[in-house]
Amino acid sequence: MAGHDGCCSSRCHVPFLSLCGCTILLLCRGMIITLCNGKGGSGKTTLSVLLGSALVEAGHKVALLDTDPQHTATRWIEEIGGLELAIPGKGFDGALFIDTAPRLESKEVADSIRRADVVVLVTSPSPADLFTSRDTATLIHREGAKDKAHVLFNQVQPGTILARDLEDMAARIGLPAFKNTLRRRQAYQHAVLMGWKSLGSEAREELFKVALEIVGSVKK
């Protein structure tokens, strides 16, 4: 992993994150990953920080751009560290996660979708989230970003009826879904105060797999 202008260090000891050479090169040149959903509480901030932390753990250069006026991600990172906070308007030669506000009418959300290499529509599997997720997909289509967008199911509870119908829900939203999903785990809530180090191996593995699928989805 070494040798890409110092972006990717050789300390990647994470088997789930064995990225192909092209993807590593893309990461080092700069890759923008925008997390969005007009629905508040779907997990955009939690996953921006934790997926970013997963890539840091794997030895990659990562920053988070917090475009939500509530600045939850900024406060979280200032509290626990581990991630760089990006400076608005400045380029970044690593993986840049953009956390967005739950406001589909916001120009900043539309801009963040347009400039992304990967758009991640974060939603729970609950039908209650379907309508806002669909509105978010409409915005993604309008911004010409549908070919780089996927649904990421968060707060999935395996064995439940809702967990069985993910493909159907993605089809109703109108975008393909990432194969990997994230479970509902208290550990993700604790991580706000305790950071990446507080996560157990199952939670880390789940985050690594999703992070890998996201960065691997960028068209070369």
Ligand SMILES: Nc1ncnc2c1ncn2[C@@H]1O[C@H](COP(=O)(O)OP(=O)(O)OP(=O)(O)O)[C@@H](O)[C@H]1O
């Ligand atoms: N996979 C998960 N398991 C358990 N709790 C989760 C998970 N994902 C998110 N949460 C919890 O759900 C709540 C909302 O998450 P978060 O703040 O990340 O959502 P958001 O989409 O950024 O919300 P907003 O749009 O209001 O900024 C938080 O309490 C968070 O800890």
Ligand SMILES: [Mg+2]
């Ligand atoms: Mg948020």
